Amino acid sequence: MESLKRSKTSRTTPTFFISDLMATIPPQFPFEIRSALRRAASSTVYLLRPIATVTPSLRHSTSKLLRPRAFSSSVKLPTKPPLCTADELHYVTVPNSDWRLALWRYFPSPQAPTRNHPLLLLSGVGTNAIGYDLSPGCSFARHMSGEGYETWILEVRGAGLSTRVSDLKDVQDSAHELSRQIESTAKAAAKEAKATDVTDSAPDVSVVGEASASAWDESKIVARLTATFMRLSERLSGFLSEGQSVFMSAKLFDRIAMLLEDSRLYERFLEIRSKLLSLIESRQNSGLGNQIRELTQRLVNLLDDGQRSVSPQLIDLQERLTSTIEDFQKQLDLIVKYDWDFDNYLEEDVPAAIEYVRAQCKPKDGKLLAIGHSMGGILLYAMLSRCAFEGREPCLAAVATLASSLDYTTSDSALKLLIPLVDPAQALSVPVVPLGALLAAAYPLSSRPPYVLSWLNDLISATDMMHPEQLEKLVLNNFCTIPAKLLIQLTTAFRAGGLRDRSGKFYYKDHLSRTSVPVLALAGDRDLICPPAAVEDTAKLFPENLVTYKVLGEPDGPHYAHYDLVGGRLAVEQVYPCITEFLSHHDSA
Numbered sequence: 001m002e003s004l005k006r007s008k009t010s011r012t013t014p015t016f017f018i019s020d021l022m023a024t025i026p027p028q029f030p031f032e033i034r035s036a037l038r039r040a041a042s043s044t045v046y047l048l049r050p051i052a053t054v055t056p057s058l059r060h061s062t063s064k065l066l067r068p069r070a071f072s073s074s075v076k077l078p079t080k081p082p083l084c085t086a087d088e089l090h091y092v093t094v095p096n097s098d099w100r101l102a103l104w105r106y107f108p109s110p111q112a113p114t115r116n117h118p119l120l121l122l123s124g125v126g127t128n129a130i131g132y133d134l135s136p137g138c139s140f141a142r143h144m145s146g147e148g149y150e151t152w153i154l155e156v157r158g159a160g161l162s163t164r165v166s167d168l169k170d171v172q173d174s175a176h177e178l179s180r181q182i183e184s185t186a187k188a189a190a191k192e193a194k195a196t197d198v199t200d201s202a203p204d205v206s207v208v209g210e211a212s213a214s215a216w217d218e219s220k221i222v223a224r225l226t227a228t229f230m231r232l233s234e235r236l237s238g239f240l241s242e243g244q245s246v247f248m249s250a251k252l253f254d255r256i257a258m259l260l261e262d263s264r265l266y267e268r269f270l271e272i273r274s275k276l277l278s279l280i281e282s283r284q285n286s287g288l289g290n291q292i293r294e295l296t297q298r299l300v301n302l303l304d305d306g307q308r309s310v311s312p313q314l315i316d317l318q319e320r321l322t323s324t325i326e327d328f329q330k331q332l333d334l335i336v337k338y339d340w341d342f343d344n345y346l347e348e349d350v351p352a353a354i355e356y357v358r359a360q361c362k363p364k365d366g367k368l369l370a371i372g373h374s375m376g377g378i379l380l381y382a383m384l385s386r387c388a389f390e391g392r393e394p395c396l397a398a399v400a401t402l403a404s405s406l407d408y409t410t411s412d413s414a415l416k417l418l419i420p421l422v423d424p425a426q427a428l429s430v431p432v433v434p435l436g437a438l439l440a441a442a443y444p445l446s447s448r449p450p451y452v453l454s455w456l457n458d459l460i461s462a463t464d465m466m467h468p469e470q471l472e473k474l475v476l477n478n479f480c481t482i483p484a485k486l487l488i489q490l491t492t493a494f495r496a497g498g499l500r501d502r503s504g505k506f507y508y509k510d511h512l513s514r515t516s517v518p519v520l521a522l523a524g525d526r527d528l529i530c531p532p533a534a535v536e537d538t539a540k541l542f543p544e545n546l547v548t549y550k551v552l553g554e555p556d557g558p559h560y561a562h563y564d565l566v567g568g569r570l571a572v573e574q575v576y577p578c579i580t581e582f583l584s585h586h587d588s589a
Helices: 014-023 029-044 057-058 140-146 169-194 218-233 242-258 264-282 288-308 316-339 341-363 374-392 435-447 454-460 466-475 486-496 508-513 531-539 576-587
Strands: 090-093 099-106 117-120 133-135 151-155 369-375 396-400 432-434 482-484 519-524 547-552
Touching: 014 531, 029 099, 090 169, 090 341, 099 140, 099 169, 117 341, 117 374, 133 466, 140 151, 140 576, 151 341, 151 482, 151 547, 169 466, 169 547, 218 242, 218 316, 242 264, 242 316, 264 288, 341 369, 341 374, 341 486, 369 374, 369 466, 369 576, 374 396, 374 486, 374 508, 396 576, 432 435, 435 466, 435 482, 454 466, 466 519, 482 486, 519 531, 531 547, 547 576
Parallel strands: 117 151, 117 369, 369 396, 396 519, 519 547
Antiparallel strands: 090 099, 099 151, 432 482
């Protein structure tokens, strides 16, 4: 990994995925935006870091928040990786899985007042702990520990230094490797984005003579293609439904059809396709493998016949077919590796972190204080709603949310344009959204002349509210790859009734009026992602005596965009004191 040069043999991002990702971008987007996104999609090789195979049981969590077991399988690292700027780095195991979630720990200042409750910080979608600790002079986490709170930042699954290892002894090595990857990939993405011209060119198609074609290894091609069809027929060990398997199978056949050079053979191709799809849809039996292999052999023979019937030949058929199979396999791998949604965070990750912090800090009443930015605040709202619905007392003494809402239907949020995933089938075509790569590729176009994407900066920070170096670090180091199924669930916040659980039957905003937990809801006056109207719509659902709602920003400035509430240059003077006053009041209550 020392060298991040791109090569034909090391490419790990499926071309299926790249083209499908580009297909989700609205055609009315300007040329510069589409060009930047194309380059970002191509660079996801740097940011789709390896994740072990997801445990099938994760897909079938209960409707209630899980009660985590004892934490004998959790660990504090003896040596922190360079990326972690906290005092300690802990890992907590998610029950019934091999996920190890990173918890950044900050000890309270000895000179600060003694506090009764620890503080847990939750980050936004696709972000890690860095956003709360950008630099010594811009660190919300350090500020809160300086106020006397033992502060913890949770990195949910797939974010930051959280990892999947089967043995806790491997966590140390994994943490240091992830730290190095995050830092080096951010530098590589920035360097490539600066060095590459913005173009919207189509891939080259080479025409070669028969002499330059590589040797045709029919048996190898048949074996690989048979294995792919068998994998689809087995429903990816429970990760795909029958309908999803059919969708993906049809997608693969569409790609293979593009290799059929002789249109006169198309009827034979459709016959083989129909029989293979029928077998993939059927239940597995002892003779299925032989039938699929026989039809696969006929398919490969047909492609070979089509190749021989045209002149001159295009790129070597074996290379093209092998590439098609490999890309499809990698897309299937992405579906399995990024198989989680919002409810996995809510029911598994956050409860595991809360129980671990309680065990470490031992507050007398067993409660924590919690702050959530963006999706982090949405998670806290959802937890309060679920606890109220189930008649349970949440283990939270007070909650502060920054730029968070459960219902965006009445607001003019920019996310309505930036999240094109509305059809669940898109999660198969585009199983992940490489947010980090997209922002890294777009950043040079937003921060340097001719500033064609300068409006992207406004989504993150208002003019002059963040130092350029801190904004660059935030953009290039703080964002991760996001599962499409997570985004699909979050888009329910833009529909009538607001955010729902994965079943679509539980509306999280419906039970906030029954909570007993005090809430501070802060909004930024220039927040284009979560406008004040969206924050207020959720805040007014709480009992009046428990909720405090405030908009930061003045008509003549300063103004606060989405991230400025956490890392803006004036946040330490105008935002942090508001949060500290609220928490201090309820910490001593």
